[in-house]
Amino acid sequence: MVKSNFEKLIRDIPSLGWFPRAELFSGPTILEPLENLSINLGVNLFIKRDDTLPLAMGGNKVRQLEYYLGEAINQKADTILITGSVQSNFARLCAAAARKFGMKPIVQLEKRVPKSNLEYNRSGNVLLLKMLGAKIVYFSEGENEKQADENLNIIAGKLRKDGANPYIIHLGIDYRPLGALGYTAAAVETIQQANEVKLEIDHIVLPTGSALTHSGFLAGTSIMKHPATIHGICVRRASSLQTERVLRRTNEVGELLGYPNLVGVDAVNTDDTCLPPGYGRLNNYVSEAIKMSALEEGIILDPVYSGKALAGLIHLIRSRVIPSGQNVLFLHTGGVPANFGYQSELEPLYGLSENNLRVGGLSPSSSTNPLQQ
Numbered sequence: 499m500v501k502s503n504f505e506k507l508i509r510d511i512p513s514l515g516w517f518p519r520a521e522l523f524s525g526p527t528i529l530e531p532l533e534n535l536s537i538n539l540g541v542n543l544f545i546k547r548d549d550t551l552p553l554a555m556g557g558n559k560v561r562q563l564e565y566y567l568g569e570a571i572n573q574k575a576d577t578i579l580i581t582g583s584v585q586s587n588f589a590r591l592c593a594a595a596a597r598k599f600g601m602k603p604i605v606q607l608e609k610r611v612p613k614s615n616l617e618y619n620r621s622g623n624v625l626l627l628k629m630l631g632a633k634i635v636y637f638s639e640g641e642n643e644k645q646a647d648e649n650l651n652i653i654a655g656k657l658r659k660d661g662a663n664p665y666i667i668h669l670g671i672d673y674r675p676l677g678a679l680g681y682t683a684a685a686v687e688t689i690q691q692a693n694e695v696k697l698e699i700d701h702i703v704l705p706t707g708s709a710l711t712h713s714g715f716l717a718g719t720s721i722m723k724h725p726a727t728i729h730g731i732c733v734r735r736a737s738s739l740q741t742e743r744v745l746r747r748t749n750e751v752g753e754l755l756g757y758p759n760l761v762g763v764d765a766v767n768t769d770d771t772c773l774p775p776g777y778g779r780l781n782n783y784v785s786e787a788i789k790m791s792a793l794e795e796g797i798i799l800d801p802v803y804s805g806k807a808l809a810g811l812i813h814l815i816r817s818r819v820i821p822s823g824q825n826v827l828f829l830h831t832g833g834v835p836a837n838f839g840y841q842s843e844l845e846p847l848y849g850l851s852e853n854n855l856r857v858g859g860l861s862p863s864s865s866t867n868p869l870q871q
């Protein structure tokens with residue numbers, strides 16, 4: 499087994515070691531150049547593959563869950579509750595982490611995206627949740643973070659009455675950003691990796707939603723006094739709201755780690771050009787980015803997070819916010835399983851229709867089952 503990288507990380511930020519952590523991976527994730535996209539976009543583009551983190555198909559939430567699960571284990575919890583959208587990667591990974599540590603997962607799925615088709619509501623992450631044996635409850639409002647958290651509190655209250663010991667992962671701004679510490683550790687990991695190969699990163703581009711990834715990373719680069727500009731690509735809220743959230747969250751992370759008043763608003767960069775028509779919805783920029791990444795680099799993104807983030811990165815280059823020739827790191831945060839919930843929107847991007855999906859001249863509905871031949 500590979501030895502954990504954590505000992506090396508806390509040499510740079512020792513206070514990361516103050517918090518209980520349930521180890522879910524041994525890191526670091528791969529950081530490598532994207533040569534074809536670099537030529538196409540006119541920058542030196544690198545990728546950090548957090549989509550390859552182990553546990554139930556990976557993604558950024560693995561790093562965040564290490565801290566929540568660490569606290570849950572300390573509190574001897576037997577059940578974990580979480581809330582998220584129907585195609586939530588966080589819920590999927592939370593269910594997997596709960597199983598790994600012998601706890602029961604309960605996930606609340608919020609109707610955040612106006613999609614009523616079967617593939618969105620049953621495939622992708624929803625199927626994986628079922629395979630992980632998560633208990634699913636539904637919450638009809640998609641944009642009521644406070645009430646979604648409150649609903650988890652109510653469910654937990656009932657469980658306690660029945661003798662269970664639940665631990666809640668709240669998503670709202672009223673609760674400590676514990677999971678962001680995973681991305682402060684990731685920032686240290688990235689800086690150490692880049693230093694080892696003498697790579698000077700000028701810009702880091704990542705998706706920003708709950709802001710735990712963005713604020714954790716920004717706290718890390720700020721504590722380490724690394725000069726890279728961090729760009730958060732908005733996946734859920736408009737830029738003005740997201741900037742406020744990231745600023746508040748980053749300073750809360752700073753407080754947790756013993757660095758009060760860590761950043762000012764000047765350190766927070768967000769861009770919402772690629773957000774419309776809203777959370778979890780495709781647009782032409784995102785479709786182009788998903789296609790470029792797959793066809794030029796063989797790397798699969800998703801419509802909700804990583805596709806939006808690369809679309810935002812391309813926009814920042816085309817609008818010269820990121821000048822040509824710079825060293826740019828794209829953080830791939832995962833989200834790949836959600837693609838199966840978007841099948842009918844994604845197929846047309848590749849010219850796939852019923853006709854050319856036919857296998858060996860037979861349509862998939864014809865009998866091609868060798869057992870029947």
Ligand SMILES: Cc1ncc(COP(=O)(O)O)c(C=O)c1O
Nearest residue numbers: 587707708709711803831832833
């Ligand atoms: C794959 C993926 N990328 C990015 C994000 C956004 O990260 P954060 O919520 O930490 O801002 C999420 C959030 O669910 C996600 O699932």
